[in-house]
Amino acid sequence: MGRLISHLFGEFRGYCNEVAEAWNRFWFTPRDPYALCVIRCLVGWMTFYTILVWGIELEAFFAPHSFNSAAMIQDHFKNVEGPYALSFWTWVPEQWMHEVHYLCLGVTFCFMIGLFTRVSSILSLIILISYSYRARFANYGLDQIVTILTLYLCIGNSGEYLSIDRLIKRYRIAKSKIRSGEGVWQISHGSTKTVATNIATRLMQFHYCVIYMAAGLGKLFGESWWDGSAMWRGLAIAEYQTLDMTWLAYYPWFTEFLTHLTIAWEVSFSFLVWRPLTKNWMLLLGAGMHFGIGLMLGMWTFATCMMFGYLSFYEPEQVRAFLRYFRNLLFSSEQKMIEVSSSSAHSITAAALKKTFDPTDRYVLVVDGSPPDFEQEQTAEETPSRVLPAISRLIMLDYDTKLFRKFDPIIQKTGVPFSCVSSLNQLQDAIEQSPDSIVIANLGNFTDQEVQDYLGSILPLALKFYPSVTLLRSSQAQWLEQELLEDYQRILILPCDGNDVLSELQRALLFYNDKFPGVNRQVPSHFFDGQKQDSLNSPPEPIGFQGPLDTVFD
Amino acid sequence: MNKSGITPMRSGTADSTASERGLLKRIGFYALNLAIMFHLVAICAAPLSVSPSSELEQSLWDFTAPYVQLLYQNNGFHYFAPNPEGAHTVHYVVTYKDGKTERGLFPHRGIWPRLLYHRHLMLSENLAAMEGERRERMARDFAYQVCKSHGAERVTLSLVRHDIAMRERIIAGGSLFDEDLYQEIPLGTFTWADLSATSSVNSVATATK
Known part of the structure; x- marks a missing residue:
């Protein structure tokens, strides 16, 4: 009995530890703020626009005797909502209203362009709250969502990218490098991943789940959401309507379908948005619904603002890859050498400014005849700072992790610990936790979308500095952009066996150690027992390797 | 003090400083966890407190209300719920000093940009949602605003x-x-003289508070 209790206690303790680990991983894994910065640009614009529009009828909404007099609003908060709804408009004298409004416009503009972002984001939040509470009876969904997003943008490092703050930082670094006689190519900002950014992103995601869950459950009280007439009713409110949709009266099945779809989507969003297989569908449906709200009810501001928050559900690398595509279309990447003299202040300033506004790093500054140390700059910019001198883990990605059991005997011999993951999200988490790992990804059974995600963003971005072996079907190789791959990112075409994978893995490591000699991910000497050293030293196969038919994979 | 002028730190002091730092870090970590959990509860409490709600949900709301209200997170998110209903507009007839009259309403399609239109729509919707004395008071504020913007002597409002x-x-x-x-619901007729006199009294009362 005692043993049983101690066993149960041990199991329970193990479970609690797992929960604690998952909690910590969810909230406290440092995250790159790129996605948050894109959200800041968009929400910043919306904040600025909101304040700008209030200004059109400033006195009608904010003067002591306006549509809602100050006395009435104060009574409302005192007797109905509660005394903590504070607004600085309570203390602004009527004759200073316009000056204060222009100041608020200036602050929100700074927030939008990312100038003094830490301070301007917090001030923008205070401004939004104050405007909303003073004009309480003219608020609607837009005010709620802008405030929610701004609150989380204050927590995360939302001014790190796409901001004036960033440009100032670039300018300073470029200037100091030129002054010290160093050539400049890429400007390294160091690691920007922070826990605060992750907390902000997670809170944003969680808040969206609460919003849609509350919206869905609230609708379930109404019979029109059950009998399918709600969508028609919404479209037939003439005061909201911007498009005449009365023709839909002849197609009741369509509006009924949209009604049921809306409810199903809102109620299930909180659960399905976390699953890789359904995430994109949930967000796509949401974007469709909000687009419809914008188009038919004219609530473009609310609709687009809701969609801005969807970016928090994507990895920063994915958002970056998406925007980089457009950046490359817009900006030339042809490199150009610029001679700079470190003794001329004017020349230094001009060159530093040129480098500041050089998003594609096309300008190479040669200072006093000395070019930049390309190798060092690239390594400083791109190599993760947390790499360890030896590999400590093999991460294996497969749709069904049981398949890797066939691979176990070979891996066991290497003595390297390994973990199996079954989704792209889990892979991201695993590489975040073990920066000194190597990755084997078997995409044979993954969906087209996931393969595209992996090849389009995870492999060239998240796994850019990881030796890896990716197993693909030949039909899946259509999404492969070979020129974007590094030598240490090996591709194998299925079917192939475990030994092929191991051979390719060692090639990846050899190339990796060649490329980053300082990092030197060595493997235990017995890692490749049984492998022919000669074959490993031979020149690497071209991308794509047809393995024997007696396969382990596939 | 050694030759370099630097006093070596005794290992005991270093250990205790390190452990103090460790303790502070741990306390900070637990505090951060608690703050996250409190925030999660708070943002759930707001929609949960929308009627009908249990006593438990209400007490949760009472507990988190100051925090949620301060940050303007007190939203129920019940968009178009329980059912999408008809909309309300405020219609008015203003009478000028010379006896001329003019009809108008808000919101109207001429209000631009669309965001401003929705602000006016929310005003009329909130007026419709109010009852009794609060509706009367809000109607009075509307009347004041309409009279002021038109320079009118008298206004008759209806919802x-x-x-x-x-x-x-x-x-x-x-x-x-x-x-x-x-369906028209009369809100009353208001004269500018009466409205401005009452608003002065209100401002004095507000200033005194």
Whole structure:
């Protein structure tokens, strides 16, 4: 009995530890703020626009005797909502209203362009709250969502990218490098991943789940959401309507379908948005619904603002890859050498400014005849700072992790610990936790979308500095952009066996150690027992390797 | 003190400083976890407190209300719930000193940009949602604003409810704007003299508070 209790206690303790680990991983894994910065640009614009529009009828909404007099609003908060709804408009004298409004416009503009972002984001939040509470009876969904997003943008490092703050930082670094006689190519900002950014992103995601869950459950009280007439009713409110949709009266099945779809989507969003297989569908449906709200009810501001928050559900690398595509279309990447003299202040300033506004790093500054140390700059910019001198883990990605059991005997011999993951999200988490790992990804059974995600963003971005072996079907190789791959990112075409994978893995490591000699991910000497050293030293196969038919994979 | 002028730190002091730092870090970590959990509870409490709600949900709301209110997170998110209903507009007839009259309403399609239109729509919707003395007070504020913006002597306000035309009506040849879909609720007639006198009293009262 005692043993049983101690066993149960041990199991329970193990479970609690797992929960604690998952909690910590969810909230406290440092995250790159790129996605948050894109959200800041968009929400910043919306904040600025909101304040700008209030200004059109400033006195009608904010003067002591306006549509809602100050006395009435104060009574409302005192007797109905509660005394903590504070607004600085309570203390602004009527004759200073316009000056204060222009100041608020200036602050929100700074927030939008990312100038003094830490301070301007917090001030923008205070401004939004104050405007909303003073004009309480003219608020609607837009005010709620802008405030929610701004609150989380204050927590995360939302001014790190796409901001004036960033440009100032670039300018300073470029200037100091030129002054010290160093050539400049890429400007390294160091690691920007922070826990605060992750907390902000997670809170944003969680808040969206609460919003849609509350919206869905609230609708379930109404019979029109059950009998399918709600969508028609919404479209037939003439005061909201911007498009005449009365023709839909002849197609009741369509509006009924949209009604049921809306409810199903809102109620299930909180659960399905976390699953890789359904995430994109949930967000796509949401974007469709909000687009419809914008188009038919004219609530473009609310609709687009809701969609801005969807970016928090994507990895920063994915958002970056998406925007980089457009950046490359817009900006030339042809490199150009610029001679700079470190003794001329004017020349230094001009060159530093040129480098500041050089998003594609096309300008190479040669200072006093000395070019930049390309190798060092690239390594400083791109190599993760947390790499360890030896590999400590093999991460294996497969749709069904049981398949890797066939691979176990070979891996066991290497003595390297390994973990199996079954989704792209889990892979991201695993590489975040073990920066000194190597990755084997078997995409044979993954969906087209996931393969595209992996090849389009995870492999060239998240796994850019990881030796890896990716197993693909030949039909899946259509999404492969070979020129974007590094030598240490090996591709194998299925079917192939475990030994092929191991051979390719060692090639990846050899190339990796060649490329980053300082990092030197060595493997235990017995890692490749049984492998022919000669074959490993031979020149690497071209991308794509047809393995024997007696396969382990596939 | 050694030759370099640097006093070596005793290992005991270093250890205790390190452990103090470790302890502080741990306390900070637990505090951060608690803050996250509190925030999660708080943002759930707001929609949960929307009627009908249990006593438990209400007490959760009472507990988190100051925090949630301060940050303007006190939103129920019950968009178009429980059912999408008809909309309201405020209609007015202003009378000028020379006896001329003018009719108007808000919101109206001429209000631009669309965001401003929605602000006015929310004003009339909130007026419709109010009852009794609060509605009277809000109507008075509206009347003051209308009189002021028109420079009028007197204004008569009414709230017009526009019901939704159901599908069957459209199929039978009706429209969204059929007359029988409108219902007018008089809000009263207000004179500028009375309104400005009351507002002065109100401002004095507010200033005194």
